[in-house]
Amino acid sequence: xxxxxxxxxxxxxxxxxxxxxxxxxxxxxxxxxxxxxxxxxxxxxxxxxxxxxxxxxxxxxxxxxxxxxxxxxxxxxxxxxxxxxxxxxxxxxxxxxxxxxxxxxxxxxxxxxxxxxxxxxxxxxxxxxxxxxxxxxxxxxxxxxxxxxxxxxxxxxxxxxxxxxxxxxxxxxxxxxxxxxxxxxxxxxxxxxxxxxxxxxxxxxxxxxxxxxxxxxxxxxxxxxxxxxxxxxxxxxxxxxxxxxxxxxxxxxxxxxxxxxxxxxxxxxxxxxxxxxxxxxxxxxxxxxxxxxxxxxxxxxxxxxxxxxxxxxxxxxxxxxxxxxxxxxxxxxxxxxxxxxxxxxxxxxxxxxxxxxxxx
Amino acid sequence: xxxxxxxxxxxxxxxxxxxxxxxxxxxxxxxxxxxxxxxxxxxxxxxxxxxxxxxxxxxxxxxxxxxxxxxxxxxxxxxxxxxxxxxxxxxxxxxxxxxxxxxxxxxxxxxxxxxxxxxxxxxxxxxxxxxxx
Ligand SMILES: [Zn+2]
Numbered sequence: 001x002x003x004x005x006x007x008x009x010x011x012x013x014x015x016x017x018x019x020x021x022x023x024x025x026x027x028x029x030x031x032x033x034x035x036x037x038x039x040x041x042x043x044x045x046x047x048x049x050x051x052x053x054x055x056x057x058x059x060x061x062x063x064x065x066x067x068x069x070x071x072x073x074x075x076x077x078x079x080x081x082x083x084x085x086x087x088x089x090x091x092x093x094x095x096x097x098x099x100x101x102x103x104x105x106x107x108x109x110x111x112x113x114x115x116x117x118x119x120x121x122x123x124x125x126x127x128x129x130x131x132x133x134x135x136x137x138x139x140x141x142x143x144x145x146x147x148x149x150x151x152x153x154x155x156x157x158x159x160x161x162x163x164x165x166x167x168x169x170x171x172x173x174x175x176x177x178x179x180x181x182x183x184x185x186x187x188x189x190x191x192x193x194x195x196x197x198x199x200x201x202x203x204x205x206x207x208x209x210x211x212x213x214x215x216x217x218x219x220x221x222x223x224x225x226x227x228x229x230x231x232x233x234x235x236x237x238x239x240x241x242x243x244x245x246x247x248x249x250x251x252x253x254x255x256x257x258x259x260x261x262x263x264x265x266x267x268x269x270x271x272x273x274x275x276x277x278x279x280x281x282x283x284x285x286x287x288x289x290x291x292x293x294x295x296x297x298x299x300x301x302x303x304x305x306x307x308x309x310x311x312x313x314x315x316x317x318x319x320x321x322x323x324x325x326x327x328x329x330x331x332x333x334x335x336x337x338x339x340x341x342x343x344x345x346x347x348x349x350x351x352x353x354x355x356x357x358x359x360x
Numbered sequence: 361x362x363x364x365x366x367x368x369x370x371x372x373x374x375x376x377x378x379x380x381x382x383x384x385x386x387x388x389x390x391x392x393x394x395x396x397x398x399x400x401x402x403x404x405x406x407x408x409x410x411x412x413x414x415x416x417x418x419x420x421x422x423x424x425x426x427x428x429x430x431x432x433x434x435x436x437x438x439x440x441x442x443x444x445x446x447x448x449x450x451x452x453x454x455x456x457x458x459x460x461x462x463x464x465x466x467x468x469x470x471x472x473x474x475x476x477x478x479x480x481x482x483x484x485x486x487x488x489x490x491x492x493x
Contacts, residue, residue: 030452059430060451060468064481068374068467096479105481109374109467111407333489341489343454 012188012234013133015140020182021319022080022146023175023328025073026291027066028278028338029057033350035165041347042160050251054168054279056345056353057154061169062096067152068109070173073332074148075110077183078175085112085175086144089134090120091127091283092171093201094154112148124199125248126309127151128171128283133315135176136186146177151307153282158207159356166251166275170338171284172291183325184294184303186317190231192223193313200311210310216254219312224248224258227314228306232262235318239263242318243301246272246289248308250280258306271296272305277339283309290319292335297321366480371405373482376465378444380406387442410465412440412485414457417450426471438463438485452486462488 033056035049057066067090075082088107095102103118121127121134128151135147152171157164179185198219201208211219224247232238239245245264247255252275259269272289281288286307293303299321306316351357371377378389381402386395388402395402415437423431434450434457450457451468463485470482 058452058468060449060470060484062469062479064479065466065468105374108370109481111375337490 009230009233012190012231014188015136017140017142018179018185019136019139019176020179020185020322021174021294022177022181022183023074023076023078024172024183024291024294025070025075025077025332026170026172026288026335026338027070027073027152028055028170028281028288028335029061029066030341030343031056031058031349031353032342032344033347034344037347037350038165049165050253051166051279052276053344054166055170055281056350057169059353061154063090063092063094063152063154064096064102064105066154066169066171067102067106067150067173070150070152070171071106071110071148074173074175076332077328078177079181080146080175080177082111083113083115085110085116085146085148087117087135087138087147088112088150089118089131089148090150090152091123091129091131092120092151092153093122093124093127093282094156095120095122098203106150123313124309124311125250125280125282125285126307126313126315128287129305129307129315129317130309132174132176132287132317133189133191135174136189139176139178146175149174149176151283151287153284155280155282156207156354161207163208163210166280168279168281170278170281170288172287174287181324182322183328184297184319184321186319187302188231188235188318190227190234190316191313192227192230192316194223196223196310196312198310198312215310219310220248220250220254220308221258221261223312223314224306224308225261227316228258228262228304231316231318232304237302237318239268241302242268242304244271244293244297245269245304245306246286246293247306248286248314249273249275249289250285252276274335274339288335294321294325295329295334295336297325299323299325363478366478369482373470374467376408376410376483378406378408380404387440387444389440389444389446408440408442408465410483411488412438412463414450414459414461414463415439415445416459417457426473429472436463436485449484450486451484454487457487462492464488
């Protein structure tokens with residue numbers, strides 16, 4: 001059942017000009033719904049939850065407001081004039097408008113207007129790393145001094161569905177710029193996609209559908225390990241050469257198994273594995289794992305990030321922390337600061353906050 | 361308020377952009393092109409740092425049309441560190457706020473024009489995420 005991907009791997013992707021992360025910022029809203037609450041409502045409290053709890057946005061939050069805060073955190077860690085940002089890309093599956101870009105609102109709010117490219121990206125949970133890839137290409141070609149790539153979601157699961165336990169809210173923003181100003185340099189990337197119908201949502205549908213057993217082997221594991229392996233092979237690197245790794249985290253078990261398949265230890269993925277405490281933040285999931293790692297990595301540390309988006313594909317990125325990282329990271333709230341800010345809600349409050357109650 | 365009126369207020373609402381008086385140095389919000397301190401013309405844009413303290417507040421139980429989905433909510437007078445006092449919603453509160461409490465600016469959804477209209481974004485204030493150094 002493996003898709004037609006037995007062609008030999010191509011070399012990793014690398015821009016002409018060396019680029020890196022000149023600023024990064026995380027965001028997680030403060031509300032948490034324990035898995036036990038969902039189980040209480042739909043399973044009479046029987047059966048476990050794939051995560052302890054998930055994050056959900058407040059009534060006045062959406063992908064735009066969350067992206068603005070993450071972008072401001074990224075800017076706080078960079079020493080740049082926001083008008084020098086020539087591209088703002090927001091990757092999400094929960095943009096507040098069907099037509100009208102989230103990215104222009106974010107660009108306006110942070111002062112990155114008007115000489116700016118702006119667009120919304122959509123690729124299930126891979127939309128955020130896709131935005132980062134585009135920003136790397138934009139800066140790496142010399143077309144822009146700086147470009148902003150964001151992955152942010154306020155994901156919704158159908159009430160009672162298995163995905164309701166994990167569909168969560170959060171994400172991260174990455175400001176890409178010249179390697180010399182970077183907190184972490186991009187070593188290389190590798191992108192890998194096939195047409196695999198594991199998960200989808202039609203235009204007018206509120207909740208997504210999924211291909212049940214189709215989501216594991218041929219989708220998540222095949223794409224993550226293919227992209228990760230091709231990148232490591234291309235760099236001549238082994239799992240042991242990396243200090244940290246983060247894989248798309250739709251739950252806790254999938255990234256643990258993907259790590260094992262690629263030769264990584266539990267220790268290497270521990271810092272970036274946040275899904276048990278915040279759930280699956282979709283387009284933000286791999287990206288916010290990386291912010292948690294950057295919050296504590298030492299100069300010279302190498303990090304592998306591999307995203308996954310249904311439909312399906314993965315972006316693998318190898319980054320290396322620089323001396324600037326330790327100097328700049330305290331300028332904005334850390335990933336753990338947002339995770340620690342926690343207000344537990346019950347299913348009734350969740351149902352109201354997520355618009356699951358009809359009032360007319 | 362119409363779509364175009366909201367649009368003209370974007371900078372002020374999204375970034376807390378006001379003015380600085382070139383004559384006496386007063387920081388002005390909302391922007392009004394004349395200094396309330398010395399009455400001289402003042403049109404230099406100034407972006408406020410976005411921190412201040414609660415001067416007074418009240419809780420709105422039944423919000424007006426467009427705000428009903430966020431009710432109940434707290435409206436406060438916040439004294440910005442640069443001087444001006446502004447009216448704003450508080451957000452991300454846990455329990456009652458306190459007079460004098462330090463708060464910081466965030467950009468949030470202010471209201472929506474029904475299911476098909478525009479979403480209006482703007483500043484609100486929340487308790488400080490991190491303690492001040
Ligand atoms: Zn004056």
